[in-house]
Amino acid sequence: MFSSLKGEKIKPRVEVQVKLDFLDEKFLPENYVAEPHHRIEIYRKLAQANEKSALENLQRELRDRFGSLPPQVEIAVANR
Numbered sequence: 001m002f003s004s005l006k007g008e009k010i011k012p013r014v015e016v017q018v019k020l021d022f023l024d025e026k027f028l029p030e031n032y033v034a035e036p037h038h039r040i041e042i043y044r045k046l047a048q049a050n051e052k053s054a055l056e057n058l059q060r061e062l063r064d065r066f067g068s069l070p071p072q073v074e075i076a077v078a079n080r
Contacts (some may be wrong), residue, residue, distance in 0.1 A: 018047050027076050032066055046080060055080055 028039045042062065049055045055077055062069055069077070 018044075027072060029070055029072070032070050032073065046077070049080065 028042055033039045033042060042058075045058050045061075046055075049058055059069065059077055062073065
């Protein structure tokens, strides 16, 4: 506000809304990804994955970090 009074340019605010819409509320089962902050990180990455290569990278990362993907994770990523 004060910047505009001094004649300085103000960067526009950007509003971001994220909607996670999964068929199963336990998309990432606790026995697959135990830590809540890891699950949130993965949900964020899934929401941001806009290209096939990004989804493939996410699948590879999940396998590397947590082992084989449970069926509900495979389905959710494939239907993204």
